[in-house]
Amino acid sequence: MQLLDGKYVSEKLKGEIAQQAADYLAASGRKPHLVAVLVGHDGGSETYVASKIKNCENVGFKSTLVRYEDTVTEDELLKKVEELNADADIDGIIVQLPLPKHIDPEKVTERIDYRKDVDGFHPINLGRMQRNLPSFIPATPYGITLMLKEYGIETAGKHCVVVGRSNIVGSPMSILMARNTTPGNCTVTICHSRTPDIKKFTLDADILIVAIGKKNFITADMVKDGVVVIDVGMNRETSTLTKSGFKLYGDVDFEGVAPKSSWITPVPGGVGLMTIIGLLKNTLVSAKKEVYK
Numbered sequence: 001m002q003l004l005d006g007k008y009v010s011e012k013l014k015g016e017i018a019q020q021a022a023d024y025l026a027a028s029g030r031k032p033h034l035v036a037v038l039v040g041h042d043g044g045s046e047t048y049v050a051s052k053i054k055n056c057e058n059v060g061f062k063s064t065l066v067r068y069e070d071t072v073t074e075d076e077l078l079k080k081v082e083e084l085n086a087d088a089d090i091d092g093i094i095v096q097l098p099l100p101k102h103i104d105p106e107k108v109t110e111r112i113d114y115r116k117d118v119d120g121f122h123p124i125n126l127g128r129m130q131r132n133l134p135s136f137i138p139a140t141p142y143g144i145t146l147m148l149k150e151y152g153i154e155t156a157g158k159h160c161v162v163v164g165r166s167n168i169v170g171s172p173m174s175i176l177m178a179r180n181t182t183p184g185n186c187t188v189t190i191c192h193s194r195t196p197d198i199k200k201f202t203l204d205a206d207i208l209i210v211a212i213g214k215k216n217f218i219t220a221d222m223v224k225d226g227v228v229v230i231d232v233g234m235n236r237e238t239s240t241l242t243k244s245g246f247k248l249y250g251d252v253d254f255e256g257v258a259p260k261s262s263w264i265t266p267v268p269g270g271v272g273l274m275t276i277i278g279l280l281k282n283t284l285v286s287a288k289k290e291v292y293k
């Protein structure tokens with residue numbers, strides 16, 4: 001078993017991004033600028049947004065946090081998005097999900113200018129990605145592809161099983177792994193809550209990507225020897241064992257599954273850290289107008 005080490009890869013790539021941000025600053029006199037919009041006080045979201053802001057500072061980006069109470073109306077939020085769209089000093093906009101239930105996330109996502117949609121959630125970016133055209137690729141799937149590349153994991157011709165079909169991870173990940181790109185060229189199976197016998201499919205996976213949001217969902221009896229395991233789970237539980245009062249669990253029973261794996265991502269220290277890299281890279285290429293003019 002070898003570890004796909006998100007800490008190592010993310011630090012390495014952050015060094016490269018910081019260099020490119022410095023070059024961009026020297027050439028243009030400005031820094032790439034990311035705006036994060038956070039609604040409410042969800043513990044996970046607060047942590048992740050704080051981490052995004054901190055990482056922006058670390059690589060020499062400008063970042064702005066826009067906060068709202070969870071009483072904000074959908075109209076107010078949409079107006080803010082339009083204001084951010086129109087601001088020429090902003091390269092990337094993310095609205096942290098989930099949103100309170102009186103706000104339609106689809107509406108907010110579609111209101112963000114696709115040229116600033118560094119989350120890659122806008123239907124235009126999704127469609128362009130599927131067609132292999134320049135686009136913003138959703139940060140988590142993007143981060144996973146960077147990780148697979150970094151370790152030279154062979155994917156062509158392999159059976160990739162994606163567990164979960166969310167708009168943020170499972171669905172775009174399945175598109176990327178089926179595309180004629182590296183990584184990619186897989187035969188892809190998507191499993192979800194209505195798949196009667198998930199084990200039947202996971203047992204055949206050469207590459208198993210799990211984004212379902214259930215602690216220890218994948219156990220040793222569900223994988224074959226030599227599998228590559230990507231654990232996207234971010235299950236936060238209160239704990240007296242950590243300083244923060246929380247402990248993070250993946251969707252994979254690491255202890256059981258790791259001995260059967262050729263490669264596996266830990267949680268924490270795996271995909272989460274790569275997600276931030278995906279976001280930073282999207283923000284940088286947005287500033288440099290390398291995806292859209």
Ligand SMILES: Nc1nc(=O)c2c([nH]1)NC[C@@H]1CN(c3ccc(C(=O)N[C@@H](CCC(=O)O)C(=O)O)cc3)C=[N+]21
Nearest residue numbers: 047048094095096097098119139268269270272273275
């Ligand atoms: N519009 C939007 N865009 C997102 O990209 C988005 C979102 N909404 N909503 C929630 C998810 C979750 N997410 C994570 C980012 C970083 C870590 C991360 O850095 N994790 C670290 C540790 C975190 C910890 O210890 O709490 C790790 O896995 O090692 C995790 C999860 C982005 N998301």
